[in-house]
Amino acid sequence: MDFKKISDFYESLTLKGKVIMFLVCVCCLGPIGLFGFLIVSSMAASERFNNVLNNPTEENVTIFMEKLGGINNHPDTWSKYRGLWNVVNRSNKVTTATKEKFLAKLMACGLYMNNTKVNDNYDGSYDFNNNMQDEMNRQFNDWSMEESRKAVTPFDHGGYVQGDGFNPSDTMAADAQREQLNQMNNMNNMF
Numbered sequence: 001m002d003f004k005k006i007s008d009f010y011e012s013l014t015l016k017g018k019v020i021m022f023l024v025c026v027c028c029l030g031p032i033g034l035f036g037f038l039i040v041s042s043m044a045a046s047e048r049f050n051n052v053l054n055n056p057t058e059e060n061v062t063i064f065m066e067k068l069g070g071i072n073n074h075p076d077t078w079s080k081y082r083g084l085w086n087v088v089n090r091s092n093k094v095t096t097a098t099k100e101k102f103l104a105k106l107m108a109c110g111l112y113m114n115n116t117k118v119n120d121n122y123d124g125s126y127d128f129n130n131n132m133q134d135e136m137n138r139q140f141n142d143w144s145m146e147e148s149r150k151a152v153t154p155f156d157h158g159g160y161v162q163g164d165g166f167n168p169s170d171t172m173a174a175d176a177q178r179e180q181l182n183q184m185n186n187m188n189n190m191f
Contacts, residue, residue, distance in 0.1 A: 056091035069111045081111050095122045
C-alpha cells in the first residue's frame with residue numbers, strides 16, 4: 001500500500017471531507033479504522049513539517065501555516081516547533097512579513113516564545129535570480145521570434161532582403177538595385 005498517495009488524498013480533502021472520512025473509518029472499521037485515520041493524518045502533518053524543516057521557502061511555510069491546527073502540550077513537541085521556528089527565522093528565502101505571521105500562528109497555537117526577534121534577512125536573491133533568468137529567456141524568445149518572422153517576411157513588409165527568387169519583392173528590389181547600378185555605370189561611361 002502506498003502511504004504517500006493516501007497522505008496526498010487526505011491533504012486534498014476539505015474539513016467536511018475529513019470529518020466524513022473519519023466517521024466512515026470509525027463506523028465501518030471500528031478501532032482499526034480510527035487507528036488508520038490517525039496514522040494517515042499524522043503522516044500528512046509530518047510531511048508538511050519536514051518540507052518546511054528541509055526547505056524553508058515562502059510557499060512551504062505558507063502551506064504549513066494554513067494547515068497547522070494546534071500544538072500538543074508536551075516538551076518534545078515544543079522543542080520540535082521551536083527548532084522549526086529557528087530554521088524558518090534564519091532562512092533568507094522567507095520574507096519578514098511571513099516570518100511574523102508564522103511566529104504569531106505558533107504562539108496562537110500555544111507555543112511559548114520569549115524574547116524572540118524576527119530576523120530581517122530576506123535578500124530576495126532567490127526570487128531575483130529566478131526572475132532575472134525568466135526575463136533573459138523571455139527576451140531571447142522575443143528576439144528569436146522576430147528574427148524568424150523577418151526571415152520569411154518579404155522586404156516590403158519589414159523582412160530581410162533575401163535575394164533573387166526568394167519572393168517577388170526581393171526580386172524586384174534586386175532588379176531595382178541592378179538597374180540603378182547600370183544607370184550609374186552608363187552615366188560614368190558618358191564622361
